[in-house]
Amino acid sequence: MQVYLDNNATTMCDPQVVEVMQPFFSELYGNPGSLHKYGTATHPYLKKAIDQVYTAINASDEDDVIFTSCATESNNWVLKSVFNDLIVNGEKDHIITTEVEHPSVLSTCRWLEEQGVKVTYLPVNEEGIVEAHTVKSFITDKTALVSVMWANNETGMISPIKEIGEICKEKGILFHSDGVQAVGKIPVDLQDVHIDFVSMSAHKFHGPKGIGALYIKNSQALSPLLHGGEQMGERRSGTLNVPYIVGMGKAIELATTDLEEKTAAIRVKRDRLEDALLKLSDTFVVGSRERRTPNTILISIRGVEGEGMLWDLNNSMIGASTGSACASEGLEANSVMLAIGADNELAHTGIRLSLSRFTTDEEIDYTIEQFKKAVTRLRAISSSFAKVQPTVGGEAGECHIPHHMAH
Amino acid sequence: MAKDDLLGASLWDAYSDKVTTLMNNPQHQGEITPEEAESHGNKLIVADFGAESCGDAVRLYWEIDPKTDKIVNSKFKSFGCGTAIASSDVMTELCIGKTVQEAVKITNIDVEFALRDEPDTPAVPPQKMHCSVMAYDVIKKAAGLYLGVNEESFEEEIIVCECARVSLGTIQEVIKLNDLKTVEEITDYTKAGGFCKSCIKPGGHEDREYYLVDILADTRREMDEEKMKAAADAQAEGAGNFEEMTLVQQIKAVDAVIDENVRQFLIMDGGNMEIIDIKKDEDNIDIYIRYIGACNGCASSATGTLYAIESTLKEKLSKKIRVLPI
Numbered sequence: 001m002q003v004y005l006d007n008n009a010t011t012m013c014d015p016q017v018v019e020v021m022q023p024f025f026s027e028l029y030g031n032p033g034s035l036h037k038y039g040t041a042t043h044p045y046l047k048k049a050i051d052q053v054y055t056a057i058n059a060s061d062e063d064d065v066i067f068t069s070c071a072t073e074s075n076n077w078v079l080k081s082v083f084n085d086l087i088v089n090g091e092k093d094h095i096i097t098t099e100v101e102h103p104s105v106l107s108t109c110r111w112l113e114e115q116g117v118k119v120t121y122l123p124v125n126e127e128g129i130v131e132a133h134t135v136k137s138f139i140t141d142k143t144a145l146v147s148v149m150w151a152n153n154e155t156g157m158i159s160p161i162k163e164i165g166e167i168c169k170e171k172g173i174l175f176h177s178d179g180v181q182a183v184g185k186i187p188v189d190l191q192d193v194h195i196d197f198v199s200m201s202a203h204k205f206h207g208p209k210g211i212g213a214l215y216i217k218n219s220q221a222l223s224p225l226l227h228g229g230e231q232m233g234e235r236r237s238g239t240l241n242v243p244y245i246v247g248m249g250k251a252i253e254l255a256t257t258d259l260e261e262k263t264a265a266i267r268v269k270r271d272r273l274e275d276a277l278l279k280l281s282d283t284f285v286v287g288s289r290e291r292r293t294p295n296t297i298l299i300s301i302r303g304v305e306g307e308g309m310l311w312d313l314n315n316s317m318i319g320a321s322t323g324s325a326c327a328s329e330g331l332e333a334n335s336v337m338l339a340i341g342a343d344n345e346l347a348h349t350g351i352r353l354s355l356s357r358f359t360t361d362e363e364i365d366y367t368i369e370q371f372k373k374a375v376t377r378l379r380a381i382s383s384s385f386a387k388v389q390p391t392v393g394g395e396a397g398e399c400h401i402p403h404h405m406a407h
Numbered sequence: 408m409a410k411d412d413l414l415g416a417s418l419w420d421a422y423s424d425k426v427t428t429l430m431n432n433p434q435h436q437g438e439i440t441p442e443e444a445e446s447h448g449n450k451l452i453v454a455d456f457g458a459e460s461c462g463d464a465v466r467l468y469w470e471i472d473p474k475t476d477k478i479v480n481s482k483f484k485s486f487g488c489g490t491a492i493a494s495s496d497v498m499t500e501l502c503i504g505k506t507v508q509e510a511v512k513i514t515n516i517d518v519e520f521a522l523r524d525e526p527d528t529p530a531v532p533p534q535k536m537h538c539s540v541m542a543y544d545v546i547k548k549a550a551g552l553y554l555g556v557n558e559e560s561f562e563e564e565i566i567v568c569e570c571a572r573v574s575l576g577t578i579q580e581v582i583k584l585n586d587l588k589t590v591e592e593i594t595d596y597t598k599a600g601g602f603c604k605s606c607i608k609p610g611g612h613e614d615r616e617y618y619l620v621d622i623l624a625d626t627r628r629e630m631d632e633e634k635m636k637a638a639a640d641a642q643a644e645g646a647g648n649f650e651e652m653t654l655v656q657q658i659k660a661v662d663a664v665i666d667e668n669v670r671q672f673l674i675m676d677g678g679n680m681e682i683i684d685i686k687k688d689e690d691n692i693d694i695y696i697r698y699i700g701a702c703n704g705c706a707s708s709a710t711g712t713l714y715a716i717e718s719t720l721k722e723k724l725s726k727k728i729r730v731l732p733i
Contacts, residue, residue: 305463307488311419311430348462381436381492383466383484384459388438388451391552396455396464 002317003363007204008153008181008296008354009321013247014206020250021208024243032240033231042242049249053213056256057198058189064216066236067245071180072104074199074214075147077225077236078176079108082145084223086174087117092144098122098130099339101149102178109147118142127287128155128340132163139167145174150182150198154336154352156296157287158186165194179215180204184255185263185293190215197222202244206356207251211244255357262357267294269364270355274299276368280375286340286350295355300346301375303384309351312374318367321352421532422489423524425497430489435499437482439468448472449479452553456545463487463538465495467545469502471553476506490531490538497521498542511550511561514572515539536570536602537613543572567617570602575617576675582626584672585711586718590619637668637723649724650692657685661694664723669716678702680716683733692727694720708732 004012024045030038032046053065068074079095086092097109099121109119120138122130130148139146146168151158161177168175176197182188184205190198198215202208214236216222222235229237255262274285274297282302301309306322313320337347353367379385390396419427444451449470457464463486470480481502483495498518502510518539522530531538551558564574581587581596590607594600600619605611608620649660661682673679678701686693696716702708709732717730 303459303486305487305491308430308492311489314419315431348459381433381484382486383455383464384486386438386466386484388440388453388468390453390455390466391451394452394454394548394552396458 001363001366002319003359003367004319005353005355005359005363005367006319006321007356007359008156008352010203010209011206011356012358013203013208014251014254016254017207017247017251021243021247024246028242032242033229042240045246046240046242049245052249052253056188056252057183057200057215058191059215060191062218063190064219064233064235066214066216066232067241067248068212068214068236069210069238069241070212071102071178071199071201071204072212073225074197074201074212075102075104075176075178076108077214078197078199078222079105079112079145079147080225081223082174082176083112083115083117085221086144090144092142094118094120094140094143095145095147096120096122096135096138096143097147098124098149100124100128100130100152100154100336101147102153102180105147105149105178122148124339126340127291128152128157128336129287129291130159132160132167135164136167139171139173143171143173145176147176147178149178149180150188151179151186151293152336153181154350155286155298155340156181156293156354158182158291158293161195162193168196169194181293183252184259185295187259188256190217196220202248202251205251205255206358207248208244211241211248213248263294266355266357266359269359269361270295270297273297273353273355273364273367277371280372286346297353299351299353300349301351302349303382304375304378305348306350308378309349309374312378313351313370316370316374318370321354322350418532418535419489421529422493422535423522423528423530425522425524426490426493426530429493429496429522433483433492433496435482435496435503436484436492438484439470439480439482444470447479450553452549454545454549454552456548457486457541459486463491463541465491465541465545467495467499467502467549469507469549469553471507476508476553478502478505478507478510487538487541488535490535491541493522494518494539494542498539498546502546507550507553510546513543513546515543515570516572518542533570533602533604534612537605540569565617567615567619567622568597568599568602568606571598573597573599575622578619578622579626580672580675582623583630584715585707586630586715587623588627590623593619593623633668634722637719640723650687650727654685657692658682660724661685661720664720665716668719668723672715673700673702673712676701676705678705678708687727690727691729692725693729693731695731695733697733 028041030042032039032042059065095109095112095117097105097119113119122134122138124130135146146164148159148164150161165175174196177195179188179198180201181204183200196217201212224235226237231237231240271289277283277299278285284300286298310320310322337350340346439451441451450473452469452471454467455464466484468482469478471477472479481499483499485492485495501513501517501521519530519536547558547561550561564576566572567575567578577597578593578599582593585596587593587596590600600607603612605613606615606619608618649657652660670679679699680696680702681699683695683697698708713730713732717728720728720730
């Protein structure tokens with residue numbers, strides 16, 4: 001059996017999505033910008049996809065949802081254009097974000113700092129959540145933008161978006177949220193919350209890779225990131241990616257129709273898996289289940305290094321992920337893990353399991369069995385569980401070469 | 408960055424088959440109890456290195472025959488990734504059958520080599536080299552415990568690059584000798600900074616006591632100061648008259664400059680040089696030298712070292728000088 005439990009990284013493209021995309025490669029391949037029927041033939045399908053996206057996030061007709069290449073582009077667009085519009089060509093000089101954002105926000109913010117922008121990286125509480133009052137306390141007259149992710153990719157923890165939205169509205173400050181891990185997992189109702197910009201990505205909800213969107217409230221001003229054409233009302237140039245837009249429309253519709261029902265089924269499996277894994281001694285899961293996306297578990301297993309655990313799971317054909325320093329190319333301890341501040345230990349023993357609506361009960365059973373097997377094997381090797389103590393003087397000191405903090 | 412780098416390499420694919428095999432099935436994983444060692448009349452040494460909060464930790468067990476100092480059995484326990492476990496396993500393997508004094512000589516490079524499938528293909532990607540360093544460190548610690556000395560006494564020099572085990576002295580030396588101006592050049596000459604890159608500058612994977620950027624800056628400053636001092640000395644001594652000196656005087660003057668500025672570095676490398684002859688015409692003063700010991704046939708003896716000798720002599724004695732090794 002093989003089990004894919006890395007759905008916060010990317011998801012399987014739903015075969016129904018692939019099917020609706022199919023005609024737009026070799027049959028209805030016209031450029032939507034053309035005047036001839038080859039081009040205009042695509043319009044009804046694009047219009048349908050746009051409707052599907054607006055419906056899924058409950059956007060109003062006054063709002064814009066602009067298709068982009070991915071959420072990284074959407075995040076870059078908001079940050080760089082707010083910088084251009086309100087800081088370079090305005091009176092503001094400050095952006096607020098959090099320590100646990102995706103690199104497409106964090107790295108862009110660091111680049112903005114190099115351009116002279118003041119950036120505040122808000123700390124999170126022990127559950128990995130930034131609290132609304134913290135956001136409020138850092139807002140100044142010079143703050144141009146608050147950017148807080150809707151749900152976190154590593155922990156699944158959900159931010160108090162509604163409260164932060166109210167604060168920003170009251171203070172008259174732009175509010176952006178990276179909604180990549182929220183759309184399709186939890187209700188995203190843009191009439192219920194006040195947000196100016198929301199980034200999303202199709203491949204996180206069983207759509208294709210290479211297509212995302214940016215929601216812009218009330219079609220408000222935001223200078224374009226890409227210039228060069230009249231597409232998307234001149235807000236985002238580049239020939240419309242017709243098959244992928246159609247695919248994203250279908251995917252978001254499938255993901256958000258009967259959301260409660262679908263996520264309840266995922267939640268049951270997730271909770272069953274979590275309960276079973278927590279029966280192992282010396283384990284803990286980050287964040288309460290109520291405040292977490294229904295598909296995510298970030299579990300720490302004492303004495304088992306994350307990459308080693310991934311290795312054994314991979315040998316059992318289970319795909320998971322880790323925030324462990326050892327697994328990443330750059331070797332830096334994961335900034336989300338460090339931000340939670342779990343003794344630095346979680347950064348090396350954390351395993352993330354993220355389910356999808358395609359995860360089956362049999363897969364959960366198999367995962368429980370293989371997970372326990374891997375923990376047993378690796379703990380048998382682990383120095384953390386060794387019985388014979390070091391010779392006097394042979395004890396290791398404190399970690400003398402601490403991992404460099406991300407910021 | 409180029410075509411081959413467009414897709415980040417897959418970390419695990421870069422592991423050798425030996426790393427994979429030993430991670431899946433380590434041969435020397437386990438513990439040796441004091442009772443077990445005692446029953447054989449042997450001494451047990453158990454040493455820890457690293458910590459869970461650092462990301463990797465290893466516990467090394469040595470059962471040593473006190474009469475011969477020979478490690479008759481060895482086991483390990485390890486918290487770490489596949490490379491850490493495989494490195495620990497092969498380190499244990501390398502220890503068995505050696506005396507403690509011999510085991511101390513095992514370096515992380517030996518461990519990494521033992522994990523290779525092919526002699527020329529690294530067993531692990533550069534960012535995993537630090538896992539084998541842990542093996543080196545824990546051996547030192549165990550030996551220190553057994554011999555009752557501080558483990559640092561095995562460390563002859565300050566190590567700047569843990570991955571390639573390059574010392575501060577070596578780095579300073581190659582900078583001076585080869586007139587190195589960039590960190591990349593240091594890496595090319597010594598391999599320091601070529602692996603996990605932590606030692607290049609602050610902000611890498613690990614915090615270090617010494618960084619290549621600082622060593623380079625300090626050494627270059629030192630070189631500039633030496634140069635200025637030498638120039639001043641030369642002027643004070645009237646070395647400007649070199650061209651007018653007799654042959655014997657010239658040989659003595661050249662020898663003095665070599666003694667003061669060059670010879671120490673050659674000796675450090677196990678070599679030396681001697682002056683054979685000096686020939687002069689209108690435009691040039693040609694100094695013929697012969698390399699001795701390790702310098703003889705050394706690649707940089709015809710390039711970097713030669714350049715350093717020549718430029719020093721030009722600086723101190725005469726611009727007309729050319730140095731010709733024979």
